[in-house]
Amino acid sequence: MEPSKEEGWEGVSSDGGWRMANAMKEGKMKRIIAPLVAILILLASHALAYDGIVKKQVFELPEFTLVSGKVLKQVRIGYETYGTLSPTRDNVILICHFFSGTSHAAGKYSPEDKAPGYWDAIIGPGKPFDTDRYFIISSDTLTNLNAKDPNVITTGPASINPDTGRPYGMTFPQVTIRDFVRLQKKLLESLGIPHLKAVAGLSMGGNQALEWAVTYPDFVDKVIPVVTASRTHPWVVITPLKVGIDAIMLDPEWNKGDYYGKEEPLDGLALAFKEITATARSQAWADKSFGRRWADPARDPYESFEHKFLVEQEIDKIAYTRAKVTDANSYIYMARVLILHDVGYGYSSFEEALKRVKAKVLMISTPLDLFYPPWQSDEVVEVIRQNRGEAWHLQIESDEGHVAGTTEIQKVGEEIKRFLNER
Amino acid sequence: MEPSKEEGWEGVSSDGGWRMANAMKEGKMKRIIAPLVAILILLASHALAYDGIVKKQVFELPEFTLVSGKVLKQVRIGYETYGTLSPTRDNVILICHFFSGTSHAAGKYSPEDKAPGYWDAIIGPGKPFDTDRYFIISSDTLTNLNAKDPNVITTGPASINPDTGRPYGMTFPQVTIRDFVRLQKKLLESLGIPHLKAVAGLSMGGNQALEWAVTYPDFVDKVIPVVTASRTHPWVVITPLKVGIDAIMLDPEWNKGDYYGKEEPLDGLALAFKEITATARSQAWADKSFGRRWADPARDPYESFEHKFLVEQEIDKIAYTRAKVTDANSYIYMARVLILHDVGYGYSSFEEALKRVKAKVLMISTPLDLFYPPWQSDEVVEVIRQNRGEAWHLQIESDEGHVAGTTEIQKVGEEIKRFLNER
Numbered sequence: 001m002e003p004s005k006e007e008g009w010e011g012v013s014s015d016g017g018w019r020m021a022n023a024m025k026e027g028k029m030k031r032i033i034a035p036l037v038a039i040l041i042l043l044a045s046h047a048l049a050y051d052g053i054v055k056k057q058v059f060e061l062p063e064f065t066l067v068s069g070k071v072l073k074q075v076r077i078g079y080e081t082y083g084t085l086s087p088t089r090d091n092v093i094l095i096c097h098f099f100s101g102t103s104h105a106a107g108k109y110s111p112e113d114k115a116p117g118y119w120d121a122i123i124g125p126g127k128p129f130d131t132d133r134y135f136i137i138s139s140d141t142l143t144n145l146n147a148k149d150p151n152v153i154t155t156g157p158a159s160i161n162p163d164t165g166r167p168y169g170m171t172f173p174q175v176t177i178r179d180f181v182r183l184q185k186k187l188l189e190s191l192g193i194p195h196l197k198a199v200a201g202l203s204m205g206g207n208q209a210l211e212w213a214v215t216y217p218d219f220v221d222k223v224i225p226v227v228t229a230s231r232t233h234p235w236v237v238i239t240p241l242k243v244g245i246d247a248i249m250l251d252p253e254w255n256k257g258d259y260y261g262k263e264e265p266l267d268g269l270a271l272a273f274k275e276i277t278a279t280a281r282s283q284a285w286a287d288k289s290f291g292r293r294w295a296d297p298a299r300d301p302y303e304s305f306e307h308k309f310l311v312e313q314e315i316d317k318i319a320y321t322r323a324k325v326t327d328a329n330s331y332i333y334m335a336r337v338l339i340l341h342d343v344g345y346g347y348s349s350f351e352e353a354l355k356r357v358k359a360k361v362l363m364i365s366t367p368l369d370l371f372y373p374p375w376q377s378d379e380v381v382e383v384i385r386q387n388r389g390e391a392w393h394l395q396i397e398s399d400e401g402h403v404a405g406t407t408e409i410q411k412v413g414e415e416i417k418r419f420l421n422e423r
Numbered sequence: 424m425e426p427s428k429e430e431g432w433e434g435v436s437s438d439g440g441w442r443m444a445n446a447m448k449e450g451k452m453k454r455i456i457a458p459l460v461a462i463l464i465l466l467a468s469h470a471l472a473y474d475g476i477v478k479k480q481v482f483e484l485p486e487f488t489l490v491s492g493k494v495l496k497q498v499r500i501g502y503e504t505y506g507t508l509s510p511t512r513d514n515v516i517l518i519c520h521f522f523s524g525t526s527h528a529a530g531k532y533s534p535e536d537k538a539p540g541y542w543d544a545i546i547g548p549g550k551p552f553d554t555d556r557y558f559i560i561s562s563d564t565l566t567n568l569n570a571k572d573p574n575v576i577t578t579g580p581a582s583i584n585p586d587t588g589r590p591y592g593m594t595f596p597q598v599t600i601r602d603f604v605r606l607q608k609k610l611l612e613s614l615g616i617p618h619l620k621a622v623a624g625l626s627m628g629g630n631q632a633l634e635w636a637v638t639y640p641d642f643v644d645k646v647i648p649v650v651t652a653s654r655t656h657p658w659v660v661i662t663p664l665k666v667g668i669d670a671i672m673l674d675p676e677w678n679k680g681d682y683y684g685k686e687e688p689l690d691g692l693a694l695a696f697k698e699i700t701a702t703a704r705s706q707a708w709a710d711k712s713f714g715r716r717w718a719d720p721a722r723d724p725y726e727s728f729e730h731k732f733l734v735e736q737e738i739d740k741i742a743y744t745r746a747k748v749t750d751a752n753s754y755i756y757m758a759r760v761l762i763l764h765d766v767g768y769g770y771s772s773f774e775e776a777l778k779r780v781k782a783k784v785l786m787i788s789t790p791l792d793l794f795y796p797p798w799q800s801d802e803v804v805e806v807i808r809q810n811r812g813e814a815w816h817l818q819i820e821s822d823e824g825h826v827a828g829t830t831e832i833q834k835v836g837e838e839i840k841r842f843l844n845e846r
Contacts, residue, residue: 068725174728234734235709239701242735243666246694252675271669275698278662283796286658292765302491302599302763309762311657312665339732340725342715373706 050131052116052124054080054107058153059139059187067182067346070173073162078140078153079187082106082123083131092193093129093420094184095119095138096201096208098406099276099334100145100322102152105138109151119202121410128416134197139187141180141208143172143333145326157257157329169329170257177204177341181211185219198420199359200224202405203371204334207341210380213359214343222423223357224416226364227396227405229376230350230383231342236371240279241335244272248328257329266320269328272335273319282368282401286311354383361391362419364412366404392419473554475539475547477503477530481576482562482610490605490769493596496585501563501576502610505529505546506554515616516552516843517607518542518561519624519631521829522699522757523568523745525575528561532574542625544833551839557620562610564603564631566595566756568749580680580752592752593680600627600764604634608642621843622782623647625828626794627757630764633784633803637766640781645846647839649787650819650828652799653773653806654765659794663702664758667695671751680752689743692751695758696742705791705824709734777806784814785842787835789827815842 056078064075080103085092095105098118106123108116117138123129129136144154157172188196199209199220206228213223232241248254251268259265278286290311294300299307308316344350361384363377377393384391396411398404479501487498503526508515518528521541529546531539540561546552552559567577580595611619622632622643629651636646655664671677674691682688701709713734717723722730731739767773784807786800800816807814819834821827 170728174725176725231715233706233709234713234715234732235701235704235706237732237734238709238738239662239698242738243694243698243701246690246697247670247673250670250673250690250694267669267673271666271673274669275662275666278658278666281658283656283658286656286661290657292654292657302597302768305593305597305759309657309660311660312762315661315665336728339735345725 050082052107075155080138082136085135093134093136094199096205098203098205103138103140128413145330147327158327167260177207196220198222202226213357214353217356217358220359222360224362229372240276247271265328269323270319273322280402284399355387363393366396368401371402473506475530498578503561505559508558516557516559517622519628521626521628526561526563551836568753570750581750590683619643621645625649636780636782637776643782645783647785652795663699670694688751692746693742696745703825707822778810786816789819791824794825
């Protein structure tokens with residue numbers, strides 16, 4: 001299952017920097033050159049120092065073979081980096097994004113941006129994912145929902161199939177979390193990165209982090225899977241995932257996935273977002289934010305179907321705002337990615353798959369998470385410890401539900417820092 | 424708010440039986456007639472004794488004025504009775520049904536029926552709702568989902584509007600739990616029943632039970648609201664309720680509610696049922712029943728969108744089975760009834776409404792209920808006790824979730840019996 005170390009290295013020496021450093025110690029020209037190199041490195045690292053302004057970069061492969069054996073041509077995914085790669089290339093952390101997320105994990109594209117990347121609270125100078133210390137790479141996945149966003153580079157159903165010149169639509173092959181991870185490995189190899197200090201991610205990003213530890217056990221030292229699990233629970237398969245897929249397919253504008261250049265299935269997609277938004281939030285959140293207040297105090301919902309409760313109106317707004325920038329087929333594919341996810345796929349069980357893990361594992365959950373209740377983190381920790389691995393489970397104290405993995409992640413910032421730097 | 428005691432009594436004496444009994448004690452013919460009457464009563468009660476075979480009966484009103492002021496003509500609802508009305512008419516218990524339920528709470532229509540009514544485990548001779556002791560009436564509501572079922576008598580969007588000769592569709596007026604309760608009161612009055620020993624119901628039936636205690640505080644001694652609350656939580660407003668409504672309306676066959684005699688919006692309705700079925704069940708249930716097993720061991724879901732997980736296939740079956748016998752508009756109306764439900768409507772708050780309660784209240788909840796988590800039962804008990812009322816909260820130990828209010832109700836049978844007979 002694990003590719004050989006040679007695979008795909010494409011001539012990049014993984015220990016080039018280290019060899020140079022040793023040569024400097026030994027060489028005759030040490031007295032002259034060493035200070036010069038030091039100055040260059042200092043200049044370079046200053047120039048590269050993370051200042052909170054980030055730029056999307058593109059990784060492209062002419063061909064990529066999926067776990068299923070199918071071959072994707074002209075595969076492109078975007079990525080961002082924060083911090084500076086050490087000369088010895090040994091300070092790399094990979095961040096994987098969640099279901100509806102992108103590689104924009106930290107920083108801003110320009111100072112005018114309204115908000116920074118989703119985990120900016122914990123990625124930056126002196127923060128838990130310390131850009132003064134680590135070189136952090138955040139990668140887009142295949143079939144990213146935000147295919148329409150110019151800052152998202154992905155290959156999925158909305159991409160042009162090079163064989164036909166038209167969007168793939170529902171002819172795009174089925175992909176999995178393991179494919180995402182294998183493609184990220186190719187990206188790292190293209191950058192000459194031989195090893196990861198850590199992989200972290202929340203929700204579907206956490207699925208990828210744990211999958212990394214299973215698929216490439218020698219490549220990664222630590223993983224931090226946040227609000228996630230080893231596999232998708234059958235209840236979650238139905239609600240929100242299958243319900244969301246069905247909603248999109250029910251919309252006549254979906255047209256079996258052939259809507260590109262035409263009216264898009266906005267209502268079906270908005271319905272899918274309503275469903276997933278509610279599941280990602282707790283009842284406590286709904287109570288605090290809306291209660292049973294009316295959307296308009298002058299329009300009593302008891303008087304007419306048109307008169308809404310505040311919670312109906314606000315979820316509508318969230319859902320349509322998201323739907324307008326999302327590709328419906330990509331939503332279907334990504335929901336299917338989650339439905340299929342199980343680190344145990346191809347092994348006799350998920351426990352058997354977890355036996356492969358060599359990385360230290362820090363599971364982070366939150367009590368009111370309907371997607372990935374805390375017991376699913378306990379389960380991972382238990383299995384890894386039974387195999388003499390090192391694993392811990394930490395909770396984000398919050399009544400927000402699943403989204404606390406984004407909105408309240410700073411609450412466990414110190415523990416993440418300690419895990420990365422000390423364990 | 425509470426109608427006067429005279430309203431709608433239609434000449435039925437509420438104490439006829441009692442007066443006859445007193446006359447017997449006093450009259451000269453006592454020695455001759457008393458044994459005769461006793462024999463007649465014995466024969467009558469034997470003839471009437473509940474034998475588990477039940478018959479739907481119909482209550483009809485030429486006009487019924489809703490809380491909104493709108494008037495419904497030719498209103499009909501069905502009901503069933505179990506047990507025998509005492510001569511003094513003081514042994515009556517009313518059972519109210521849940522969202523997708525009907526008045527078929529116990530017994531069978533014929534010995535060949537596959538299953539009895541939904542609460543048969545606790546209604547019958549010697550059971551907690553003891554038909555040897557109580558006369559139990561179970562009533563249909565307006566806008567019942569099962570409008571197509573010949574054993575369900577209801578008035579709702581699928582009924583013929585007497586003014587047009589065509590089904591109401593979406594022109595049916597909006598109704599509420601309070602309307603259901605007010606109509607049940609008319610039904611009881613038509614039967615000459617002056618008072619209720621108790622009102623019980625699960626889920627939406629529990630909403631009605633509590634609403635009874637608020638709207639008619641002097642009419643009912645005890646209420647048993649099971650897996651329910653004083654009002655619908657804003658989270659539940661969205662999922663499953665609003666999501667279900669949107670799913671039906673998204674189906675092109677829904678046709679703004681005008682589908683009678685044409686193709687019905689089966690897919691949209693099935694989607695609504697998928698959503699509500701999952702919400703009514705716990706994650707533990709999904710795990711036990713399906714896990715991540717494939718629907719067909721020979722058809723790997725990783726290979727094709729057409730290959731399903733067992734949980735997808737089984738929820739599909741449940742959803743389409745239910746959808747085929749359900750009227751879609753009635754689903755929309757009933758979901759709206761729940762969205763609107765708040766005993767506090769028309770009062771300054773739900774607490775203010777609960778101040779009216781004089782009945783003893785036994786709230787019954789279950790730990791993994793996503794619809795009505797146990798804290799919502801605590802809340803009712805607390806408010807009633809603050810007003811010096813008598814209220815208790817009991818839990819059904821179960822990992823099934825909301826449906827435990829049906830499937831595991833017998834676990835609290837002894838407590839229900841004690842509450843009814845001793846408190």
